[in-house]
Amino acid sequence: MxxxxxxxxxxxxxxxxxxxxxxxxxxxxxxxxxxxxxxxxxxxxxxxxxxxxxxxxxxxxxxxxxxxxxxxxxxxNPEGVPKADEVYVEKLKGDLEPLIVDAICRDMDEERFIQLCREQFKKFR
Amino acid sequence: MxxxxxxxxxxxxxxxxxxxxxxxxxxxxxxxxxxxxxxxxxxxxxxxxxxxxxxxxxxxxxxxxxxxxxxxxxxxNPEGVPKADEVYVEKLKGDLEPLIVDAICRDMDEERFIQLCREQFKKFR
DNA sequence: ATAACTGTTATATATATAATATAACAAATG
DNA sequence: CATTTGTTATATTATATATATAACAGTTAT
Missing domain, CATH: 1.10.10.10 (Winged helix-like DNA-binding domain superfamily/Winged helix DNA-binding domain)
Known part of the structure; x- marks a missing residue:
């Protein structure tokens, strides 16, 4: 690694x-x-x-x-990483907000943002 | 405000x-x-x-x-905030990565992640 | 003119975080 | 018995954060 x-x-x-x-x-x-x-x-x-x-x-x-x-x-962790729970999702929302605020201010299209996310996900499959 | x-x-x-x-x-x-x-x-x-x-x-x-x-x-800025350019998009990718890495490790579905993003976007329309 | 206001610059201080350097401890393993 | 493990402790250095004061150079309002 x-x-x-x-x-x-x-x-x-x-x-x-x-x-x-x-x-x-x-x-x-x-x-x-x-x-x-x-x-x-x-x-x-x-x-x-x-x-x-x-x-x-x-x-x-x-x-x-x-x-x-x-x-x-x-x-x-032999059991695998703990699954996403409510606490995690709330934290994720808080972390996403400033990124999305920036995107909106810069007039980035929602679909373009989503597309970027999907590309990132693709790297891990 | x-x-x-x-x-x-x-x-x-x-x-x-x-x-x-x-x-x-x-x-x-x-x-x-x-x-x-x-x-x-x-x-x-x-x-x-x-x-x-x-x-x-x-x-x-x-x-x-x-x-x-x-x-x-x-x-x-009277001209409005500068539009998303390549530099910005690269930075955004870098900021998104750790969030998506976490989501994947916690076995969160890509569509659920996207759904969270869309909900955040909705707050600004 | 003069007073009040703007961002700016400078200095100093206090606190917290980040990173390093050493040293020692207790338990397990070879 | 020596080595390796994470852990704990102490100390030092550097940087980041936030505050406190003070002063400066223009601008604006009175």
């Missing part, structure tokens, strides 16, 4: 890590039950601090993406 | 301000050519610092949402 970080980005490194791992799951490059590298080895591979990796893992755990076994390691 | 800020939010105040003003434009509560409050009066109304308001206005200016006349004031 390729993880290319942009250390100059305004997006925190741990956020980039979280997104990359989620993308790996969406692409099925990472499957339920699969072990992730230890915080130390991944940090060494990426040339970053182990606490930065740990923070990413903790966030993934909090969202139900991974299980963390104290003396074993980090594993993609 | 109602601006309710959440000072405890992890979202910076100036970002909340930018989003609220953009939403006002999308809802046509704010129209091209319309003057916005001065940095001082808006800051006083909201109980925040004038530099926080100024930062929001500068970002809106940078994105072409407003014009700032040095000794006159801030005005919604």
């Amino acid at each position: 390729i993880i290319d970080l942009d250390l100059q980005s305004e997006i925190p490194i741990y956020t980039q890590l979280v997104q990359t791992i989620k993308k790996g799951i969406a692409l099925k490059e990472l499957v339920p039950g699969e072990a992730l590298p230890s915080v130390r080895s991944l940090a060494a591979d990426l040339g970053i601090n182990l606490h930065t990796v740990n923070k990413a893992y903790q966030l993934l755990k909090q969202e139900g993406y991974v299980f963390i076994h104290r003396q074993k390691g980090v594993v993609i | 109602i601006i309710d800020l959440d000072l405890q939010s992890e979202i910076p105040i100036y970002t909340q301000l930018v989003q609220t003003i953009k939403k006002g434009i999308a809802l046509k509560e704010l129209v091209p050519g319309e003057a916005l409050p001065s940095v001082r009066s808006l800051a006083a109304d909201l109980g925040i610092n004038l530099h926080t308001v100024n930062k929001a206005y500068q970002l809106l200016k940078q994105e072409g949402y407003v014009f700032i006349h040095r000794q006159k004031g801030v005005v919604i």
Whole structure:
């Protein structure tokens, strides 16, 4: 799995890590039950601090993406990622709003916006 | 125009301000050519610092949402907000990706996602 | 003219976040 | 017994956020 970080980005490194791992799951490059590298080895591979990796893992755990076994390691949730529930949908609506507000202000057609979404979805099939 | 800020939010105040003003434009509560409050009066109304308001206005200016006349004031771009161009579309794709990655990981149906987008669009018609 | 108002610039401070550097701990594994 | 796991703790640096004051240079209204 390729993880290319942009250390100059305004997006925190741990956020980039979280997104990359989620993308790996969406692409099925990472499957339920699969072990992730230890915080130390991944940090060494990426040339970053182990606490930065740990923070990413903790966030993934909090969202139900991974299980963390104290003396074993980090594993993609064997049950699969928790399904979309009401809390998640409300959060998604809140995240979508500013994107759609921008699109409307810039006079982008609803159907064009939808088309962009469909193209993104297509990348994961 | 109602601006309710959440000072405890992890979202910076100036970002909340930018989003609220953009939403006002999308809802046509704010129209091209319309003057916005001065940095001082808006800051006083909201109980925040004038530099926080100024930062929001500068970002809106940078994105072409407003014009700032040095000794006159801030005005919604009379020409209207710049249309969606290629740069914008690329940025939108990048902003959509993490939302769609999450949706896919949580096994949300593409059509359900689209449906949520359409509902958001409906709020602005 | 003068006072009040505009955005702008400058300086300083306080707080929080992000990232790093070390070190040590407890439990499991080789 | 040494190594590896995540965890916890402490400290430091840098940056972002927000505030507080003050002053400046034009513009507008009185």
